[in-house]
Amino acid sequence: MATLKHPITIAGGGLAGLSLGVALCRHGVDVTLHEASTYPRHRVCGEFISGVTNDTLRRLGIDHTLAEAVTLTTASWSDAAGPLGSMQVAGCGISRWQLDEKLRQTFTDLGGHLVTGSRIEPGPGIVWATGRPKRPGSWLGLKFHARNLILTHDLEMHMGSTGYLGLARIENGLVNVCGLFRSHAPPKAKGPALLIAHLRAGGLQKLADRLDAADIDATSLCGVAGFRLGSQPGPPFSIGDSACMIPPFTGNGMSMAFESAECALQPALDYACGNQTWDQAAAASKKAHHQRFRRRLAVAGVLHSLLTTRLGMRLTTSLARRRAVPYHLLLQLVR
Numbered sequence: 001m002a003t004l005k006h007p008i009t010i011a012g013g014g015l016a017g018l019s020l021g022v023a024l025c026r027h028g029v030d031v032t033l034h035e036a037s038t039y040p041r042h043r044v045c046g047e048f049i050s051g052v053t054n055d056t057l058r059r060l061g062i063d064h065t066l067a068e069a070v071t072l073t074t075a076s077w078s079d080a081a082g083p084l085g086s087m088q089v090a091g092c093g094i095s096r097w098q099l100d101e102k103l104r105q106t107f108t109d110l111g112g113h114l115v116t117g118s119r120i121e122p123g124p125g126i127v128w129a130t131g132r133p134k135r136p137g138s139w140l141g142l143k144f145h146a147r148n149l150i151l152t153h154d155l156e157m158h159m160g161s162t163g164y165l166g167l168a169r170i171e172n173g174l175v176n177v178c179g180l181f182r183s184h185a186p187p188k189a190k191g192p193a194l195l196i197a198h199l200r201a202g203g204l205q206k207l208a209d210r211l212d213a214a215d216i217d218a219t220s221l222c223g224v225a226g227f228r229l230g231s232q233p234g235p236p237f238s239i240g241d242s243a244c245m246i247p248p249f250t251g252n253g254m255s256m257a258f259e260s261a262e263c264a265l266q267p268a269l270d271y272a273c274g275n276q277t278w279d280q281a282a283a284a285s286k287k288a289h290h291q292r293f294r295r296r297l298a299v300a301g302v303l304h305s306l307l308t309t310r311l312g313m314r315l316t317t318s319l320a321r322r323r324a325v326p327y328h329l330l331l332q333l334v335r
């Protein structure tokens with residue numbers, strides 16, 4: 001093992017920060033991670049992981065954290081008028097409550113220093129993994145867990161006129177319910193009822209009725225607003241959503257958080273060993289991100305616009321009804 005000269009600080013203990021922290025600890029680096037919140041905790045997320053390879057998970061030393069995730073193989077797309085199509089998928093479902101906690105446990109077991117309840121500012125020597133930066137934006141993300149919700153497929157995607165919603169199987173027979181809605185003129189409702197009201201406002205009455213009849217875990221409700229998709233203007237050494245955010249419908253954001261940690265690993269090690277300055281390491285990480293994510297971000301951005309504008313939706317659904325949407329090709333292009 002090379003001699004390590006510099007410790008590394010990470011801001012943000014979500015998927016990107018914790019998985020980089022674990023990988024660096026496995027290489028003997030002295031890592032301190034500051035997390036603004038505590039564990040375990042719910043996060044706004046569809047909780048459907050797809051795209052990340054076993055090689056990436058093994059390189060980061062986090063493959064065991066997904067061992068108990070539920071394997072998901074079938075998916076369907078619907079709009080207010082009914083099913084648009086179905087397909088095979090390769091992915092898994094696991095709550096962020098469980099996944100982030102497993103990563104935290106691994107990080108601390110390896111000797112990583114974790115400081116919870118600590119919100120820090122950017123600076124040299126700090127890898128920025130703080131998730132979606134707060135920026136004025138028109139989207140509202142909402143999620144909760146539900147029981148007694150029968151799914152037609154492991155993953156159901158529903159497109160409404162004001163946004164979209166995914167239902168994914170996760171552990172213990174739970175279903176994660178997560179939607180992204182336009183935040184102008186939100187319906188007047190609170191708690192889980194707000195998500196259901198958004199579905200009704202978007203014309204998804206049947207889906208709203210299904211959720212009304214389900215057993216909702218109100219303690220798992222969380223929401224997020226004020227963010228923008230695509231590349232982010234963060235500090236130079238940013239990873240995960242702090243670096244770039246892919247539209248949620250792709251189900252690839254968590255995979256990207258892991259892959260982003262992988263992109264940052266060698267540059268961070270080079271800095272820790274004294275082979276590169278902080279600025280050189282940050283530039284190398286940024287270049288690796290650009291090469292790895294450029295295409296999928298561009299394709300996902302175009303598809304997101306199609307799925308969230310009236311004209312785009314009309315075009316997409318009419319193509320889908322004629323079975324003219326190449327789901328598999330599109331899925332590959334956003335991975």
Ligand SMILES: Cc1cc2nc3c(=O)[nH]c(=O)nc-3n(C[C@H](O)[C@H](O)[C@H](O)COP(=O)(O)OP(=O)(O)OC[C@H]3O[C@@H](n4cnc5c(N)ncnc54)[C@H](O)[C@@H]3O)c2cc1C
Nearest residue numbers: 012014015016036046119120130131141240241248253254
């Ligand atoms: C509505 C919606 C649905 C989604 N659905 C899916 C899906 O089904 N599949 C998928 O793969 N992806 C999905 N995603 C994307 C996925 O959730 C993110 O890409 C992923 O969580 C990014 O991980 P991260 O580590 O970069 O950020 P996060 O998981 O957000 O972690 C960032 C952490 O940093 C902490 N923090 C913030 N500021 C500071 C600070 N200054 N100092 C210290 N700590 C700080 C926060 O408390 C947080 O714990 C979805 C996103 C949204 C919005």
